[in-house]
Amino acid sequence: MPARGSEAIRVRYLASAAVTRALTLVVSGIPTVLAWAIMSKRLDATDFAGVSLALSLPNLSSFILPAMGARIANSVAVGRQAFEDAVSRSVRACLVAGGVLVGVTVSLALVGWSRLLGRPDRDPFPMNFAVIFVSCCIALWIVLLIGERILIARGEVTKRVLANSVTGPTTLAGVLIVGAVHGPAWAYVLPVPCAMLLAAACSLTLALRSPDVTWRTLTSVSRRSSASAYQRSSLTLWLMVVEASILLPIWLLRPVVSLRGTDADVASLSVALQFATPVFSVLSVIGQGLWPFYARHRQSLRLRSVFRHIATMASVAAALAACYAVGLGLLFHWGLVGHSASVGVIAAMAAYIVVRGAWEPPRIVFSTEATVQRLAALAVVVCVLAVGCMWVLGGVAHGALVVGAVTAAFAANAVLAPTLLMRRLTAGAEPYQVDDLPTASS
Numbered sequence: 001m002p003a004r005g006s007e008a009i010r011v012r013y014l015a016s017a018a019v020t021r022a023l024t025l026v027v028s029g030i031p032t033v034l035a036w037a038i039m040s041k042r043l044d045a046t047d048f049a050g051v052s053l054a055l056s057l058p059n060l061s062s063f064i065l066p067a068m069g070a071r072i073a074n075s076v077a078v079g080r081q082a083f084e085d086a087v088s089r090s091v092r093a094c095l096v097a098g099g100v101l102v103g104v105t106v107s108l109a110l111v112g113w114s115r116l117l118g119r120p121d122r123d124p125f126p127m128n129f130a131v132i133f134v135s136c137c138i139a140l141w142i143v144l145l146i147g148e149r150i151l152i153a154r155g156e157v158t159k160r161v162l163a164n165s166v167t168g169p170t171t172l173a174g175v176l177i178v179g180a181v182h183g184p185a186w187a188y189v190l191p192v193p194c195a196m197l198l199a200a201a202c203s204l205t206l207a208l209r210s211p212d213v214t215w216r217t218l219t220s221v222s223r224r225s226s227a228s229a230y231q232r233s234s235l236t237l238w239l240m241v242v243e244a245s246i247l248l249p250i251w252l253l254r255p256v257v258s259l260r261g262t263d264a265d266v267a268s269l270s271v272a273l274q275f276a277t278p279v280f281s282v283l284s285v286i287g288q289g290l291w292p293f294y295a296r297h298r299q300s301l302r303l304r305s306v307f308r309h310i311a312t313m314a315s316v317a318a319a320l321a322a323c324y325a326v327g328l329g330l331l332f333h334w335g336l337v338g339h340s341a342s343v344g345v346i347a348a349m350a351a352y353i354v355v356r357g358a359w360e361p362p363r364i365v366f367s368t369e370a371t372v373q374r375l376a377a378l379a380v381v382v383c384v385l386a387v388g389c390m391w392v393l394g395g396v397a398h399g400a401l402v403v404g405a406v407t408a409a410f411a412a413n414a415v416l417a418p419t420l421l422m423r424r425l426t427a428g429a430e431p432y433q434v435d436d437l438p439t440a441s442s
Contacts, residue, residue, distance in 0.1 A: 028168030029278035035168070035175040036274045037331070039188050040338035045267040047185035048339060049258065050125035052270035053117050054189050056254050057105075057134045058141075058196065083153075091146055091218050093236065098139030105135035118259035130189045137193030144197065147204030150213055152291060156206075161285055163202035170195035238372040242363070245379035246413070249386040249406045256402055260394030267339035269399040272349045275328050275337075279320045279353050286316065287360035294364050298425060301365065306418045309361040317357025321350040344400035352403055355410040362417040371421045378416055382409045 040048055108116060113127035151160040174191025177183075207213050253273065258266045290309075294301075325346050332340040341349075366375045386409035393401035 028165040029281065031168035031172035032277065033275060035172040035191065036271070037337045038172075038175050038179065040267070040271055042179060043185055043188065043338075045263045045339060047125055049254075049263045049266035049270065050119070050123070050127060050130065051185065051188050052266065052274070053119075053254055053258065054127065054130035054134050055192050056251055057131060058138050058193070087146065087150065087213075087218060090149065090236070091143065094143045094146065098142050101142075102132075102135050102139050105132055117255050119263075126186050130186055134189060134193050137197055141193070141196050141200050144200035144204050146218065147207035148200065150207040150210070151203060154210065157285060159206045160203055163206055164199045164281075166202055167195045167199045170198055235367070235369055235372055238376045239367055241376040242367075242372065242379045245376070245383035246359075246363075246410070248383055249390060249409055252387060252390060253399065253402055253406065256390050256394040257399045260391070261399065264339070265398045268341045269345060269403075271337060271339050272328070272341040272345045272403075275331075276324055276349055276353060279317075279324050280356065282320060283313075283317055283353070283357050283360065286313070286357075287364065290361065290364050298365060298368060301425075303418055303422045306361060306365055306422065309365075310358045310414055310418070313360050314354055314358035317354045320357070321353040324353060325350045342398050342400065344397050345403065348400045348403035348407065352407040352410065355407050355414060358414040359410050362414055366417055366421050366425060368425065371424050374421055374424065375417060378420065379413060382412050382416075385409070 039051060043051065109128040109132060113131045114120065114123040114125070117127065119125070119127065148160050148163070151157065151163075171191045174194060175188060178187045178191070208215070254266055254269060257269055328337075328341070328346055331337045366372065386405050389405035389408075390402045393405060396402075
């Protein structure tokens with residue numbers, strides 16, 4: 001049997017997490033799809049564009065979460081004290097991030113979110129209220145989601161998936177209630193963030209049931225006497241730069257199309273993006289399952305191995321992208337979804353799904369002190385180029401070329417990161433001790 005330190009990804013473990021997520025999509029993903037289908041049928045293009053623009057805010061704020069998760073996941077390989085320190089520091093960082101998010105959102109409301117998002121000055125849709133409400137929910141969500149990061153770091157991805165399965169039914173129930181009472185268009189903004197808060201609370205509850213995680217772990221003052229070099233780490237900050245650089249073009253997709261195109265283009269792109277959410281969820285779960293593996297074995301990897309992992313993830317993503325394109329096309333054909341997307345937008349989204357899967361291994365492999373600054377520099381450069389291309393192409397092909405620009409950015413990062421940073425990684429610090437890292441059964 002191969003040693004646990006071999007370069008092979010533990011296929012059985014990743015397959016288990018992926019299958020679990022695929023099964024829970026029946027409980028969560030399908031209701032979410034139904035909820036968005038109902039909204040797309042009940043709302044006209046202008047109101048649906050307003051709802052989707054407001055609900056795109058979680059995509060922007062989520063750059064904090066992978067960085068926070070990386071610090072916690074890496075800390076468990078150092079020891080229990082470093083793990084507790086990473087958790088308490090992450091909680092405080094998320095409190096600050098949530099406060100900043102709300103403050104920025106409220107400040108920009110003075111200018112007017114309708115104006116910022118390219119909508120009419122006298123827009124009947126209350127964008128300021130919608131965006132501020134979502135930002136307040138996301139600020140609390142960021143803090144509560146510490147439970148999910150703990151579960152992932154401990155290799156308990158299945159529990160995290162099960163906790164998230166409440167999102168879909170809650171969202172669908174909220175949409176049905178709004179429709180049953182004939183609520184205004186802005187009321188359709190409420191169910192999604194409320195469902196996210198409930199899922200995060202469930203994750204935190206499951207994390208607190210672990211014997212080595214308590215409320216004291218979440219709120220304790222950092223122990224400066226232990227793992228001092230680890231505590232001075234700037235890894236989390238640089239990873240936030242990486243994730244923000246990658247997520248900014250994605251979040252800007254709808255605002256750029258709103259500014260450069262029409263409400264119909266925004267509605268069409270929003271449908272394509274929203275129905276890809278279950279696919280992104282599966283890819284995210286598979287990627288999260290790689291964290292414990294790479295935390296142990298980064299030093300033993302070679303460039304060929306990383307590219308093999310990239311090819312594996314891209315192949316999985318390609319299969320999911322094909323299912324997405326065919327499924328969405330059938331929904332449009334059967335008339336179950338309003339504001340149908342063009343073939344170009346669907347094809348561009350399918351390509352984006354493939355490269356997003358390919359990006360997962362290098363994003364995780366090079367999340368180390370030795371390589372993260374250069375990874376951040378690469379991500380920022382690619383982000384600037386992608387945003388520039390998006391602005392030029394924003395009003396072309398109903399948003400298809402904008403998605404293509406983001407796809408190219410992901411592809412460039414996935415290829416350039418291993419090529420430029422592999423030697424730096426293998427020349428870095430000593431690998432962690434395998435016995436210090438919890439397994440999925442611990």
